[in-house]
Amino acid sequence: MSALHEDLEASGWTVDGVRELLGPVAADALDREQAVPALLATAPDTPAGRERAAALLRLFQLGRPVPRAALDRALPRLGSRGLVALGLATAAGEDASDEVRSAVELAPYAAVDAEGALDWWLASDPTEVARAGAGHSGALPAEHVLGVGGASRTLAQITVRSPREAVLDVGTGCGIQALHATRHAGRVVGTDIDARALAFARFNAALNTPDAVVELRRGSMLEPVAGERFDLVVSNPPFVITPRGSGLTEFTYRDGGAAGDDLVRDLVRSVGDLLAPGGVAQLLGNWEHRRGEAWDERVRSWVAGLGLDAWVVQREVQDPAEYAELWLRDGGQTPERSGDAYARAYEAWLADLASRDVEGVGFGFVTLRRPCAGAGAGAGADPGAGPGLAPWVRVEEVTGTVHQPLGGAIADVLAAVDAVRGLSDAELLARAWVVAGDVTEERFHTPGEGSPSVILLRSGGGFSRAVRADTALAAFVGASDGELTGAQIVAALAALLEAPADALAAELAPQVRGLVVDGLLLPPGV
Template sequence: MLRPRLRPRRPLLDPRPTPSARRPTTARGRWAGEDGGVSVPGSEPGLVDGLRQDLERAAFRVEHVEDVLGGVAAAALHREETVPALRATADALVGQDAQSRDVAALTRLFVLGAGAPRQAVDLALPSLRTAGAEQLGLVVAAGNGADDEVRARVDLRPYAAVDGHGEAHWWIASDLGEMATGGALRTDHVLGVGGASTTLAQVTVRDRRRRALDLGTGCGIQALHAARHTDHVTATDISARALAFARLNAALAGAELDLREGSMLEPVAGEAFDLVVSNPPFVITPRRPDVPAYEYRDGGRAGDDLVRDLVAGVGQVLAPGGVAQLLGNWEVRRGQEWHERVGEWLDASGLDGWVVQRELLDPAQYAETWIRDGGTTPERSPDEWAVRYGAWLDDFASRDVEAVGFGIVTLRRPSDERAAGSRLRRLEEVTGTVRQPLGPAVAASLAAQDWLAAHDDDALARTRLVVAPDVTEERYLTPGDPDPRVVLLRQGGGFGRAVQLGTATAGFVGACDGELEVGQIVAALGALLGVGADAVAAEVLPTARGLVADGLLLVP
């Protein structure tokens, strides 16, 4: 189970969330053969084919990396502590098992950012070899000798995740992070797969689609997920470097992507898509020259304007029935609830809208999170830390911001014309653990909303409902009392909702086994409780609609 964190941090080997604060690192000295530049990888077909074959032959997969590292080192690496992993891979390099040696060499090189002997790299990449990896811009070698050190110029690691379409396994290239470089990130840094990226991939609906758009693709991870269930995928980014990484990752995965450079919706103006996904540069950053703006997270707008405009404007590229899903931050200003501000965005979109707030931080917490994310720490750069911290607090104070929310936005253009009052408009806070992947639950809820919109209470009364198989009932009694004081329905999957029921509603749900119509159950309860069917219907039917919308009751 994965709870999305505010920061788009990369998992070290798999999609589990990582600590919310970066640990300080010690800058490494320069080494012979290091050019100090930042690589933009190539994607020449012959070289990429050789790389793919070599990675497959070496079994450079999440599970094999963790086998080589062992449980202690793998757990430490998830905490961004590299010493145990460096020791484990050094031992494996001189071991007897050839596959472990290859996995260790690739892990040291591309995950840990440590050097590996040229001979070990050549053995791990027998088709590509060090020379081919240099041609692709993946490594730089200190020399041509067998023991000369080779270092990575990019991060390249196995990726494993489960979304609503099933399991996904790829290799994902991105820029080296500060764990490998020992320094702060460049402003044009291309981020790999972080917790936020994985959250979006798992919450996205995965039914078959004709055209999909990944807006702000970065390294291309959302586009790769979409390519598994979509006929044509367009991916855009304002960063040419990001598109170079996305091109390499698509080639490694054997996926065809239509990659376009440009800002926001400009590269796809006038087009229509059945699915739009976006992990946009949503971070709220002070617009000051002494505060760096990172392309992967900062959209160059004041406050939360970028997310607001995306929510309000994405309908321009949504086909009828099309769904847009994105992550975002929003400001909570003095005298206003979070859902009031975001609700205005939904109203401006003219679309069905569903927003789930997952996290809420005060301005100081938010500032600390994102200053550390860029590699600045009070331990390493106390003066710079203080200046940037103050800039964030001043920026929030200028707009009376008391908190910043993070969450998931789902928008849909209805396939038919509906009156404004019948549109889906739902804003809720779910901060507990959820069961991933959420995509199927989101898709089922959207379908249930359509069914409810098409069926009034009379039609509902003629329907047979069944309790979802993951739903359980909990009863809480005071010792000695024959009747429960509290009855809860608890959902095992999806959002893990818990719904408290009254006496009539609890009896109603208990009878929903598909045998009787809703109206028949209501009439029987009215007679049993001695209050009449109308009174029971007034209590039961609104709750029943909510339970259908949330997937606790199903229409067979």
């Protein structure tokens, strides 16, 4: 395995290297699963110095045969025979001109996390582009092991990356989340129901993080780790809402076998049992928007009574037709390719969603945390207007631009919740606060009016929060220099506005609390 890793490192076949090799047009086309520009850019007359990357890209990402001789030059330590021995490829013969074909997808992957930048190569089953290049057509097989897609990248980017003793990756698939966890955890466990997925995860760990121990266990969801405790749990679960009992293919990587969104609900309600005090769980999910029922209240009911801090963020909503089209295409079915089977599957999807009065499906992520001892637990739902409060719960929709990676921003919010959880309004205002460096103020005026009709306080990073403020709150934030306490600022504003100080403090304290949680106001020195 070390020979393969050293060859790949020296080959120039990285995410940046592929983009340099292909150029922006062909690279963007390949991202859209269009292979023709990339095939032209990696033709046999590839410019000198890029032949190694071109041969590997054609073999593993485009699914095209490559002569043994070209692969021997691309992988001088391992060679084409080593590829075959590892099960990554098959060969037609032993001659230098004989063709070698990929048996898997092996693709470069790049990311930046708390430990810095990384370049890895991840094996999985071939993508549709590679399958088409190898002459395969039609829908993906049910046991397909997915590589790193958009959902995997999202989860990797939202995960908090502070040091953790024990991390669990539920539904590890090809192992990408577990590999990330090895960079900030003492112990990593990955579970999956699919033995082939675990084999890919084991290979990817050996190739990219050979010095880390990743313990892989076979079983459904949380069953392999029942009774254990973890400081961080991550999961890109099989959350797709697929019609049951309709004869449609159910893919192991995305279909958990539950009806509707029950799998995500059940995971949300059960994963807290695995969290150590202070432990965090982060998972992706879909949830149904049902006629006559507010989606946020429905999802809020999932976290009710768990004793956990809970933060649900909805990033997108699709109508039933869009949702069916997305996952039919994801499974390799199109009207042109599948004909009447596509139409029947489409109808089954719409009928299933209609049977539960589903008007849309939300996409987003859930963060749960078990409060540390002494953090408070009682009646209430806000991040703390006094001691003995219930866990913090927020269910919201954030559809605008966010600044990835969000893991740091999420960790900051959780820390801010702890900072204000037990503070009364008076204690909150007794402290000094300072405006975060990325906060700007926007004022909108109606022509001819001297006073602004709208004031927005906008955060430049993380979730790009835009908070509507009145004159008093905007003035409070503007005066928060880290030296004056909130109470001093309120007293000055009360005199300026000729308003009772107690009433102004009662009005501003909850808003200040919200700005602290959202990171627009910080303790001095942060």
